[in-house]
Amino acid sequence: MHKKAKVVPQPKVNPQQHAKMAEDMKQRLKVEELAENIDELEDVVEDVFPLLMITVIISSLILVIFLIRMYIRYSVNNPSKNRMDGRTVLITGGTSGLGKATAVELAKRNARVIITGRDLVKAEAIARNIRKKTGNQQVNAVHLDLGSLRNIRDFADDFSKSEKFLHVLINNAAYMGPKSVTDDGLERTLAVNYLGHFYLTHLLTDKLKKNAPSRIINVISDTYVRGKIDFDDLALNKGYSVYGAYTRSKLAQVMFMLECHRRLFSSCVWSFGVHPGACNTELLRNYPGMMGNILRVISRVMFKSPEDGCQTIVYCAVSDGLREFSGKIFSNCKALKPSDKVKDKDVAKKLWNVSAQLCGFKDETPPEEAAAPAPSTEEKKEQ
Structure with missing residues (x-):
């Protein structure tokens, strides 16, 4: 017989333990x-x-x-809606950039606009384009090379004979590039940006006085505060840099603007400096090397358009109530206080006298401290 297998009893599992x-x-x-x-x-x-x-x-x-x-790119639109009927405006460097944009804006306000350029064919084409765009047939172009003192004299003579009026002179043309000299043997940046405008303004001063109240607008740059003028080295023989030459020319322009204010305010010729801000213009086209290429790319991407940049220039040309702001710098249609750097009257007078010598004339109009004369009938209308 077989024995039965012994069954081992399984231990009982606690349900709670199993769950655990x-x-x-x-x-x-x-x-x-x-x-x-x-x-x-x-x-x-x-x-x-x-x-x-x-x-x-x-x-x-x-x-x-x-x-x-x-x-x-921050900018404000010109708040003034004034028109320029019957008023004549001369703009240097009006074939591109700020000059062209300013010409368009003033033509829209029915001003008689005269733009200048070194290339007369190009200038005339721009003038035709502006006439077509604005419908204002009083837009003309003339040849002017600010790097040539002789050409400036010839231009001023022709202008004085052919044009009866001049109400606003906008000194806008500018050069920024490698070191070079003009036909007169002068350092080009200073000659074009400052000295050419100095001489042109001098030659047209009588015309501005006869059409007073009139205005002189110098397009400057806030970089003027970094400029240095060495009267013993106007040719920059001791060292030239594109930026240094440019800032020096803008410093000279600001000092010139203040000196114009001192000399001409009593004749109801008002002087303004305008900093348009960083604008995408052709100013950098001559900047050399890799830095020039980089700056040109940056300007296209980062800088404001000429149409935005010209708003303050137009404001100073057309706005009422600016008489008391003569001798001031404007940016974004607001007056700014010039740096103390440009307030030395002795330096300004020396710059004026040296400039007069370079241009070949004797200064016969010593500056007088600007006083606030009683406004004329025309001024009251404008205000």
Whole structure:
């Protein structure tokens, strides 16, 4: 007979203990799964982190550039709606950039606009374009090379004979580029930006006085505060830099503007300096080297348009109530206080006398401290 297998009794499992064991098992599985997920996440982060950081950096740079661009391009529209019927405006460098944009705006206000340029064919084409665009047939072009004192004299003679009126003179033309000299042997940046306008203004002063109240507007730059004038080295033989030559010419322009105010205010000829801001014009076209290429790209992306930049120039040309602001610098249609750097009257007088000698005439009109004469009938109308 076979013996029956002995049955070993199974221990009874407490249901609560079984449930606890199952729960412990689940927790261990969850921990193991979580650890695996963390490992996978760490691998992903290691792969993606450099790209993520690059994205953050690029995004931050784009935001910074955008904010800087907004700051540089900030401008206000000319609040004055005045028209210029019956008034004549002469604009140097009117074939492009700020000069052209200013000519368009003034032509829209029915001014008689005369633009100048070294290339007469180009200037006449621009004048035709402005006439067509604005419907104002009183827009003309004439040849003027501010780098030639003889040409400036000839221009002023012809202008005085052919034009009966001149109410606003806008000294806008500018050069910025490598060191070179004019036909007169003068350093080109100072000659074009300052001395040419100095001589032109001198030759047209009588015309401005006869048509008073009239205005002289010098398009300057806030970089004038970094300029230095060495009367012993006007040719910059001791060292030339494009930026240094430009800031020097703008400093001379501001001092010239203040001296015009002192000398001509009593004749109801008012003088203003206008800082249009950084504008995308052809000023940088001659800037040499890699820096020039970089600046030209930056100007296209970051700088304000000539149409925005010219608003303050137009404001100073047409707005009422500016008599008391003669001798001031304007930016975004608001008067600014000139830097103390340009308030030395002895230096300004010396600059004027040296400039007169370079232009070949003797200064016979010593400056008088500007006083506020009683406004004339025409001034009262304008105010």
